[in-house]
Amino acid sequence: MNIRNEADIIQLVNDDEWMIGVLKAAKALQLPDWWVCAGFIRSKVWDELHGFLERTATPDVDVIYFDESNLDESEEKKLESRLHTLLPGIPWSVKNEARMHLLDQAPPYLSSVDAISKFPETATALGLTLDHDDNVVLTAPCGIDDVIHMRVRPTPFFAASPAKLKHYEARISKKNWKQRWPLIHIYTAGTIIDLV
Numbered sequence: 001m002n003i004r005n006e007a008d009i010i011q012l013v014n015d016d017e018w019m020i021g022v023l024k025a026a027k028a029l030q031l032p033d034w035w036v037c038a039g040f041i042r043s044k045v046w047d048e049l050h051g052f053l054e055r056t057a058t059p060d061v062d063v064i065y066f067d068e069s070n071l072d073e074s075e076e077k078k079l080e081s082r083l084h085t086l087l088p089g090i091p092w093s094v095k096n097e098a099r100m101h102l103l104d105q106a107p108p109y110l111s112s113v114d115a116i117s118k119f120p121e122t123a124t125a126l127g128l129t130l131d132h133d134d135n136v137v138l139t140a141p142c143g144i145d146d147v148i149h150m151r152v153r154p155t156p157f158f159a160a161s162p163a164k165l166k167h168y169e170a171r172i173s174k175k176n177w178k179q180r181w182p183l184i185h186i187y188t189a190g191t192i193i194d195l196v
Contacts, residue, residue, distance in 0.1 A: 035127030117141035
């Protein structure tokens with residue numbers, strides 16, 4: 001499949017029963033401002049662009065939501081447990097973005113999409129949700145150009161801070177994505193570094 005725009009990404013997701021099952025399980029929690037995000041989407045796009053027939057395993061499936069009324073981390077663990085009951089065998093990770101700014105040493109996020117915009121990489125700053133009619137909705141606050149052109153760059157939030165840029169570089173090195181997806185290009189602060 002040639003991926004050129006957001007509609008192509010949404011079609012790619014609609015054609016994947018496993019991904020739809022994950023989204024429906026997340027929706028069943030009825031969380032405010034919920035999204036399944038990050039590698040869940042990026043990996044699917046890159047697998048498709050590389051012509052892989054098998055899904056790349058992800059270390060976790062990130063479900064985020066935004067609820068200022070309950071910032072207790074134990075609530076997130078309860079939600080993970082509910083997801084494990086709904087759809088076992090998935091490495092669920094649930095985070096309330098209304099409290100994550102404290103861990104990220106950032107100003108409070110305004111919403112889940114605001115938090116996604118502050119993920120380390122533009123190619124990972126993606127989220128999926130289902131609307132009331134179970135239509136797939138994609139958010140890409142940093143755009144989709146980098147993910148569909150297989151470029152790894154820091155988000156503006158990370159690029160603006162030397163400390164965060166250093167964290168981005170360490171993360172990219174540790175992830176070793178180039179080994180799994182050899183066609184990607186890795187950048188830091190506008191310079192291609194293509195770690196092997």
